[in-house]
Amino acid sequence: MALAELTISAGEAALLNAFPPTEAGDAARAQIAADGLPNRRVEAFKWTDLRAALADGIPESDGSAGLIPACLQDALVLDFAPDGFGLEGEKDLGLIIETEDSLELEGAGPLATMAAGFAPRAVVLRVTQSQSRPVVLRRHPGAPMRVRLELDAGARLTLIDTGLATAGLSTGLLEIEIGSGAELVRYSLQNGDTQAIDLTHTSVDVADTGRYQAIALMFGGKLARAETHVTLAGEGASCLIHGAYLLSGHTHADMTTKVVHASPNGQTRELFKGAVQDRARGVFQGKILVERAAQKTDARQNHHALMLSEGAEIDAKPELEIYADDVQCAHGNTIGALDDQALFYMRQRGIPEAQAKSLLVEAFVTDVFDAIEHEGVREWFSELARTWLEASSS
Amino acid sequence: MAQKSLKDPLMLNINNLQVEVGGTPIIKGLTLQVPAGQVHAIMGPNGAGKSTLSYALTGRDGYEVVGGTATLNGEDLLDLAPEERAAKGLFLSFQYPLEIPGVPTLTFLRTALNAQRKARGEGEISVPDFMKLSRDVAKKLGVTPEMMKRPLNVGFSGGEKKRMEIYQMALLDPRFMILDETDSGLDIDALKVVSEGVNALRGPDKGMLVITHYQRLLDHIKPDRVHVLAGGRIVDSGGPELALALEADGYDRYKDAA
Ligand SMILES: Nc1ncnc2c1ncn2[C@@H]1O[C@H](COP(=O)(O)OP(=O)(O)O)[C@@H](O)[C@H]1O
Ligand SMILES: [Mg+2]
Numbered sequence A: 001m002a003l004a005e006l007t008i009s010a011g012e013a014a015l016l017n018a019f020p021p022t023e024a025g026d027a028a029r030a031q032i033a034a035d036g037l038p039n040r041r042v043e044a045f046k047w048t049d050l051r052a053a054l055a056d057g058i059p060e061s062d063g064s065a066g067l068i069p070a071c072l073q074d075a076l077v078l079d080f081a082p083d084g085f086g087l088e089g090e091k092d093l094g095l096i097i098e099t100e101d102s103l104e105l106e107g108a109g110p111l112a113t114m115a116a117g118f119a120p121r122a123v124v125l126r127v128t129q130s131q132s133r134p135v136v137l138r139r140h141p142g143a144p145m146r147v148r149l150e151l152d153a154g155a156r157l158t159l160i161d162t163g164l165a166t167a168g169l170s171t172g173l174l175e176i177e178i179g180s181g182a183e184l185v186r187y188s189l190q191n192g193d194t195q196a197i198d199l200t201h202t203s204v205d206v207a208d209t210g211r212y213q214a215i216a217l218m219f220g221g222k223l224a225r226a227e228t229h230v231t232l233a234g235e236g237a238s239c240l241i242h243g244a245y246l247l248s249g250h251t252h253a254d255m256t257t258k259v260v261h262a263s264p265n266g267q268t269r270e271l272f273k274g275a276v277q278d279r280a281r282g283v284f285q286g287k288i289l290v291e292r293a294a295q296k297t298d299a300r301q302n303h304h305a306l307m308l309s310e311g312a313e314i315d316a317k318p319e320l321e322i323y324a325d326d327v328q329c330a331h332g333n334t335i336g337a338l339d340d341q342a343l344f345y346m347r348q349r350g351i352p353e354a355q356a357k358s359l360l361v362e363a364f365v366t367d368v369f370d371a372i373e374h375e376g377v378r379e380w381f382s383e384l385a386r387t388w389l390e391a392s393s394s
Numbered sequence B: 001m002a003q004k005s006l007k008d009p010l011m012l013n014i015n016n017l018q019v020e021v022g023g024t025p026i027i028k029g030l031t032l033q034v035p036a037g038q039v040h041a042i043m044g045p046n047g048a049g050k051s052t053l054s055y056a057l058t059g060r061d062g063y064e065v066v067g068g069t070a071t072l073n074g075e076d077l078l079d080l081a082p083e084e085r086a087a088k089g090l091f092l093s094f095q096y097p098l099e100i101p102g103v104p105t106l107t108f109l110r111t112a113l114n115a116q117r118k119a120r121g122e123g124e125i126s127v128p129d130f131m132k133l134s135r136d137v138a139k140k141l142g143v144t145p146e147m148m149k150r151p152l153n154v155g156f157s158g159g160e161k162k163r164m165e166i167y168q169m170a171l172l173d174p175r176f177m178i179l180d181e182t183d184s185g186l187d188i189d190a191l192k193v194v195s196e197g198v199n200a201l202r203g204p205d206k207g208m209l210v211i212t213h214y215q216r217l218l219d220h221i222k223p224d225r226v227h228v229l230a231g232g233r234i235v236d237s238g239g240p241e242l243a244l245a246l247e248a249d250g251y252d253r254y255k256d257a258a
Helices: A002-006 A010-019 A024-035 A110-118 A340-348 A353-371 A375-393 B052-060 B081-089 B107-118 B125-141 B144-150 B158-172 B188-200 B216-220 B241-249
Strands: A076-081 A086-090 A095-102 A124-128 A136-139 A145-153 A156-163 A167-178 A183-190 A194-204 A213-220 A223-232 A238-245 A252-261 A267-276 A280-288 A296-306 A313-322 A328-336 B009-021 B024-037 B039-043 B062-070 B092-095 B178-179 B206-211 B225-230 B233-237
Touching: A010 A024, A010 B206, A024 A110, A024 B009, A076 A145, A110 A145, A110 A167, A110 A223, A124 B092, A136 A145, A136 A167, A136 B225, A145 A156, A145 A183, A156 A167, A156 B009, A167 A183, A167 A213, A167 B158, A183 A194, A183 A223, A183 A375, A194 A213, A194 A238, A194 A280, A213 A252, A213 A375, A223 A238, A238 A252, A238 A280, A238 A296, A238 A353, A238 A375, A252 A267, A267 A280, A267 A313, A267 A353, A280 A296, A280 A328, A296 A313, A296 A353, A313 A328, A340 A353, A340 B081, A353 A375, A353 B107, A353 B241, A375 B216, B009 B206, B009 B233, B024 B039, B024 B052, B024 B233, B052 B081, B052 B092, B052 B178, B052 B206, B062 B188, B081 B092, B081 B107, B107 B125, B107 B144, B107 B158, B125 B144, B125 B188, B144 B233, B188 B216, B225 B241
Parallel strands: A076 A136, A124 A145, A136 A156, A145 A167, A156 A183, A167 A194, A183 A213, A194 A223, A213 A238, A223 A252, A238 A267, A252 A280, A267 A296, A280 A313, A296 A328, B039 B206, B039 B225, B092 B178, B178 B206
Antiparallel strands: A076 A086, A095 A124, B009 B024, B009 B062, B225 B233
16 A cells, blocks of 8 residues: 555664565565554454554664573573574484575464564474474574474474563564474463563464474563464364463563364364453454364363453453364353452451462463473473562562 | 550450441441350341351451441451451351362461461461371361362362361461351261361350351350341340240341341
8 A cells, every 4th residue: 555655654664674685574574565564453463553562663672581491401492692593502313403594484474474574594493303302492682583393203392482582672483394293392481571572473284193282471571472373284183272471560462373273183272361460461362263174173262361450451352263063162261350259268368468369360370381291391480470470469 | 445455355346336238238236245265156037247247347348347346355457457357366267168269278278377477477387387287187177188189168068168167267276266157058967076176266365256047056166145136236145045045936036126
């Protein structure tokens, strides 16, 4: 639209300059020149207005990439910094790491295009046999990441990815192919401050009896959005997607997922829990699409959120779209406040209000983490949640 | 009445208390004194305001005290937060105990005990000491280790919940106890066990208010005084024999008083 080009925002102008002169960079530039940044008039971004968040330009990057917790000391760490990509730790047999200057885009949508556009090259991880050593993808403040991950048949990998910038625009694109009977177990952590914009897009393709299992914890930022598009392409493919968002202050976090069942006997388990207070905003958009061919699909989606303050906001859009006739699909979505009666009961026993609230919220979100098989990571995430609760209830 | 007199022979001292719920007067000028060392029973028909009184005393939101006073050991209760009242030693065994999903019973109780100790300026109880205490008390009250591991009250029967209330009470060792229809939901064997547990908590520096609709409980927990609450007021008081008379005649004769 010619008019849109005339009213280009400072942020859009800054972005047009920021993309490198690569094929993907050019594609991203062309997209923004044509459509502008995704904003509230675009259905998929109606609650997460990227144009507004970037209205004043790209915030200066700040913060650190974070320390690798003790429980992951044996991990192979891939660092994505603004000035390049680095490796730390030992690499085992059966893991091949290469870089590619130009790769066809698997992910879809404006975030995928932007994230691909920023990344000077893609890091390609190929897993030919199961890995006992976890791989960490550590995104530094203001850094772009693009990772292509291929799991060969039967291979298993544990992946941890973190984005902890306190300020700046950080992007991530993960394009994942899970082979027959292979399994990816992924734990994601995002933490930001009110000057951090964190955008990630993950596209996953799962072959027959393969499995994608992902558990994410988000604390939000000025705007943080994690998109996941999973296609259960092969028969008997499955995915488990859990997410928790804990938001306070003026933060914003968006968990947007789409799972496509394209073959029979697939299984999806989704559980999302959120707790939002002050003037923070949580967004959940979850779509499950069951194609005609995907008979005997078993899909469940649950999203439950707590509003802890009057000024908080939670927007949820659960969607089931089913074209097969022999399926089991269920979803549940609730947004509520803490149970006053339970609070009074706890206070009557002598537990101060703030502590009672934090016990109740902890109990509310904790089942999101129950699926974490890695004991150290489970404890790490639970501890982060507890720290947030203590800080936010004091 | 601001002075703190530990020698006050009255533990609980309620004077002309008036309580509204949602703007409707429920307790309409209630006066009641429970001296240290005594157990008083409150009986009354359904809807008389018995639970309302217990919530007003423990500070539940929505139970608005619009007049009168209530002190415990000479200290004003009504301005304190519920947790502060608890730390002063006030305990309510709920008529309908709440389920607290996701919070294991023992975690809940240790948190409560330590919070009360902290509020009183005492140190935390050690984990081994707490485990021993919780096991000893559980044994006496027929609370199984399996119940203690579950989230508090979740999936418990009505009777199990009541037993768990008294278990919590024994563990927290409060000075003044309000038992709101603890007998409902208990079969006769459970009633005996629970009553024994309650009786073990009687003492010269303790007080109790036992709310019940039926006389049955008072066979096991012998009150020093019995009061009849009807229409938001105490309309009659007497010795234990009053409970027997009520059992025989019902509450009809208080209809006019209310
Ligand atoms: N939360 C409440 N909201 C509205 N009315 C209430 C509430 N609690 C109690 N009441 C009313 O107050 C009166 C006394 O109730 P309650 O104290 O529960 O009686 P009791 O315990 O003696 O059976 C009843 O008429 C009841 O309907
Ligand atoms: Mg009642």
